[in-house]
Amino acid sequence: MTLISDNPLRDPRDSRLPRIAGPCAMVIFGVTGDLATKKVMPAIYDLANRGLLPPNFALVGMARRDWEDQDFAQIVHDAVKKHSRTKFTEEVWAQLSEGIRFVAGDLGDDAAFDKLAQVLGKLDRERGTGGNHAFYFSIPPRFFPVVVNQLKRSGLSKTEGDAWSRVVIEKPFGHDLESAQALNRTVDEVFNPGSVFRIDHYLGKETVQNLMAVRFANNLFEPIWKANYVDHVQITMAEDIGIGSRAGYYDGIGAARDVIQNHLLQAMALTAMEEPVNFDAESVRREKEKVLSAVVIPKDLSAHTARGQYAAGWQGGIKVPGYLEEDGIPKDSTTETFAAIRVNVETRRWAGVPFYLRTGKRLGRRVTEIAVVFKRAPHLPFTQTSVEELSQNAIVLRVQPDEGMTVRFGSKVPGTQMQVRDVTMDFQYGDSFTQSSPEAYERLILDVLLGDAPLFPRHEEVERSWEILDPILDHWAEQGQPDQYRSGGWGPKSSYDMMANDGRQWRRP
Ligand code: BG6
Numbered sequence: 104m105t106l107i108s109d110n111p112l113r114d115p116r117d118s119r120l121p122r123i124a125g126p127c128a129m130v131i132f133g134v135t136g137d138l139a140t141k142k143v144m145p146a147i148y149d150l151a152n153r154g155l156l157p158p159n160f161a162l163v164g165m166a167r168r169d170w171e172d173q174d175f176a177q178i179v180h181d182a183v184k185k186h187s188r189t190k191f192t193e194e195v196w197a198q199l200s201e202g203i204r205f206v207a208g209d210l211g212d213d214a215a216f217d218k219l220a221q222v223l224g225k226l227d228r229e230r231g232t233g234g235n236h237a238f239y240f241s242i243p244p245r246f247f248p249v250v251v252n253q254l255k256r257s258g259l260s261k262t263e264g265d266a267w268s269r270v271v272i273e274k275p276f277g278h279d280l281e282s283a284q285a286l287n288r289t290v291d292e293v294f295n296p297g298s299v300f301r302i303d304h305y306l307g308k309e310t311v312q313n314l315m316a317v318r319f320a321n322n323l324f325e326p327i328w329k330a331n332y333v334d335h336v337q338i339t340m341a342e343d344i345g346i347g348s349r350a351g352y353y354d355g356i357g358a359a360r361d362v363i364q365n366h367l368l369q370a371m372a373l374t375a376m377e378e379p380v381n382f383d384a385e386s387v388r389r390e391k392e393k394v395l396s397a398v399v400i401p402k403d404l405s406a407h408t409a410r411g412q413y414a415a416g417w418q419g420g421i422k423v424p425g426y427l428e429e430d431g432i433p434k435d436s437t438t439e440t441f442a443a444i445r446v447n448v449e450t451r452r453w454a455g456v457p458f459y460l461r462t463g464k465r466l467g468r469r470v471t472e473i474a475v476v477f478k479r480a481p482h483l484p485f486t487q488t489s490v491e492e493l494s495q496n497a498i499v500l501r502v503q504p505d506e507g508m509t510v511r512f513g514s515k516v517p518g519t520q521m522q523v524r525d526v527t528m529d530f531q532y533g534d535s536f537t538q539s540s541p542e543a544y545e546r547l548i549l550d551v552l553l554g555d556a557p558l559f560p561r562h563e564e565v566e567r568s569w570e571i572l573d574p575i576l577d578h579w580a581e582q583g584q585p586d587q588y589r590s591g592g593w594g595p596k597s598s599y600d601m602m603a604n605d606g607r608q609w610r611r612p
Contacts, residue, residue, distance in 0.1 A: 121155060124552035126233040127267075128161035128202075128226050130219065132210060132250055133241035134178065135166050137349070138273065142304075143241055144179050145187035146544035151199045152189045153541075155549055159230040161202035163222060167209050175205035188542050202230060210246050216257040223259065234266030237551050241273055243352070248289045255293045271300045271551050274365050275356060279576070280569035287562050300551045301565060305366035306373075306558040307543030307550075309532075310502040314373050314473065315382070317500070317508065324498065325378075327477070329452045334478045334495060335605075336458045338370050339612055340502075341466040345413065345423060345590075346440070350431030358410070358442035359572055359579075362462040368395065368568045369560060370502075371458050374473055375448050384556035388564065395567040397450045404578040406604050410439035411588040411595030413465040418591040423465065425587070439585045440464045441594045443601060444575055457605065461598065465590040470612040471502035485521060492524040499610075506540065507531040 129147065131139050150156050164175045180200070184191050204222050208215020226232045238254060240247055251270070254260040262268045270290065277283025290299055305311050318325055327333070340362055346353045353361065372391035379386035401407035415425035426432060426440050441463030448458060477496040493513040501507045508530045516522040532540065550558060560568075579585070586595035593609065602608050 122549065122553055122555075123155050124150075124157055124160070124549060125235065126157050126159055126231055127235035127237060127552055128163060128223055128230075128232040129237045129239060129548075129552070130163040130165060130223070131239045131241055132165050132246070133243075134164035134175065135168065136241050139239075139241045140178075140182040141186050142542070142544045143239060143548070144182040145185075146542055146548050148179075148183040148187045148191075148195070148199060149189045149542065149545050150549055152187070152192065152195045153545075156199075156552075158198060159202065159232060160199070161204065161226045161230055161232050162199070163204045163206060163219070163226075165206045165208065165210075165215065165219060168205075168207060170205050170207060172203060172205050176200050176203040179203060188539070188545070202226070210242065210249050210253065213253070213256065216253040216259070220257045220259055234262060234264070236267075237269045237271060239271045239273075244275055244277075244286075247272060247286060251289055251293050260293045267298065267554065268294070269298045269300060269551055269554070270294055271302055271548075273302050275360055276301055276365075276565050277569060278356075278360065279573050280566060283566050283569050287566065291562070296562060297554070297556070299562070300547075300556060300559045301561070302547055303365045303369050303558075303560055304543040304547065305502075306369055306560070307545075307547040308502060309540040309546075310500060310506045311370060311373065312558070313508075314370075314500055315387075319378050328475070330454050330456045332477050333453075333456050334476050335456055335607060336371070336374060337474045337476065337610055338367050338374070338458065338460045338472075339474070339610070340367060340462040340471040341469060341593075341612065342462075342464050343418065343466060343469045343591075345465050346426065346429055346432075348430070350429055354432050354436055354438050357438040358440055358462050358464070359444070359576060363442055363444060363460055364568050364572050365560070365565075367460040367462060368398075368571065369564075370473055371446070371448075371460060372564070374475070375450075375453055375458070377452070382557055384559070384561075387557040388561050391560070392564050392567065394448055394450075395564055395571065397448050397453075398567075398571050399447045399449050400571060400574060401445055401447075404575055405582075407445040407601055408575055408578070409441070409443040409461075409595060409597035409601045410579055410585045411441035411463070411598065412436075412438070412585045413440050413463075413590050414587040416465075416590035418465060423590050425590070426464075435584075437580075437584055439579065441466070441585075441588060441598065443594065443598045445601065445605070446571065459602070459607075459609075461594065461609070463588075463594050467591060467593055468612075469504060472610075472612050473500040473502065474498070474610055476610075485523060489521050490523050492522075494525050497610075505531070506533075 372394040375394045376390035412426045443461035475498045497511040499509040510528045513523045514526040588595040
């Protein structure tokens with residue numbers, strides 16, 4: 104199997120060439136869901152608008168609705184108008200909407216999948232989509248095996264000649280190691296590994312990919328990116344929102360499964376990995392996997408992990424309910440909405456350097472960042488008062504919302520005294536580039552259509568991430584109710600304690 108690997112990071116000359124998908128159709132299962140409406144359908148329009156989809160592209164929706172093609176087209180239209188990143192234009196929409204089809208039916212229904220096969224066959228003949236089909240699973244995980252088996256039964260997983268059939272699987276990929284393994288087995292029985300795209304939308308973010316550019320395109324950072332100089336790394340993904348209308352998805356899953364198992368462990372792997380030989384899927388995934396395999400969790404999980412549930416309170420002048428008062432949440436739910444863990448990466452490069460990962464809902468503000476915090480200089484030839492306001496040097500990759508990078512270091516305060524204080528040097532995307540960053544889903548959907556997979560975690564990475572998390576989740580399950588924390592704050596006391604136990608502090612992003 105050959106993967107087309109024209110990732111622009113690999114060869115700078117390639118980056119001038121637009122990567123345009125060839126003839127194909129994308130089928131979305133779960134078109135009535137939030138993700139399809141807010142992210143997937145708008146991203147498809149944005150790609151069309153940027154000229155990155157072929158003119159004969161087809162989009163097929165499947166759901167249990169009594170809709171005709173034009174009803175579904177209206178749904179896509181409304182979603183696109185409301186949520187797409189780029190400007191809505193009638194010409195682009197007219198072209199895209201010509202290829203929109205709908206198949207009514209239940210995911211377990213043989214007849215519906217036979218109909219889907221007919222519709223795709225007709226599109227191949229009439230629009231020239233070439234037998235190339237991507238199947239997007241924007242559905243609850245319990246349906247993943249059902250759809251995989253239906254694709255097999257209806258012959259849609261089979262291809263002829265150069266045609267391809269790919270599946271795009273949304274998280275959560277399993278609930279623990281065992282269920283992830285079972286799911287991987289089901290998918291691998293039907294699709295070869297190169298046709299399975301497990302989406303982790305954080306890897307589609309420009310700023311997360313920039314981590315690879317910053318580390319491996321420069322000579323400035325890599326020499327100090329190691330235990331000799333780095334004291335610890337903090338990766339934070341904080342959200343100010345609560346769970347909103349996602350009670351059905353979130354309860355029983357919680358912050359660690361929702362975010363740490365995928366986004367944060369992947370961000371950590373990119374931060375810690377060795378230089379890949381190139382940026383093709385195999386090489387990048389191999390390096391990330393090595394990091395995940397070297398992860399060791401602390402023995403004393405009570406001291407080095409924390410979890411919490413948001414309590415009712417005031418946020419931005421608005422009264423907000425606590426997690427247990429949210430619609431659809433059982434009053435005795437033990438699901439955590441905040442999770443923090445410490446892990447170590449036992450390699451020569453990272454021996455003794457803790458990686459702290461934290462995430463939570465209803466925190467002080469929405470911010471995601473990766474902060475590499477350095478050791479103090481081995482010797483400071485100043486009086487103690489001169490360096491009172493000097494903390495540790497840090498390189499902070501600001502993933503969102505204020506995309507960029509900050510370097511913190513000490514500088515002399517102007518005046519006759521030798522007084523040293525922290526200052527920052529900033530790189531802001533907005534100041535350096537005129538073009539705005541594509542949405543993560545644009546990049547990832549295009550990669551699926553191109554068969555380019557370096558930004559998709561593979562089977563082994565997903566399982567290894569569960570292996571890391573499972574003992575922590577088991578430990579928490581034995582503890583009963585999580586600590587409550589104030590909405591609008593920065594998490595439960597146990598989170599501060601876990602850092603204090605190591606003589607460190609969380610950054611206030
Ligand atoms: C998703 C989680 O993966 O990421 C959500 O399931 C979370 O709970 C979302 O809100 C945040 O994504 P972003 O791109 O807004 O940081």
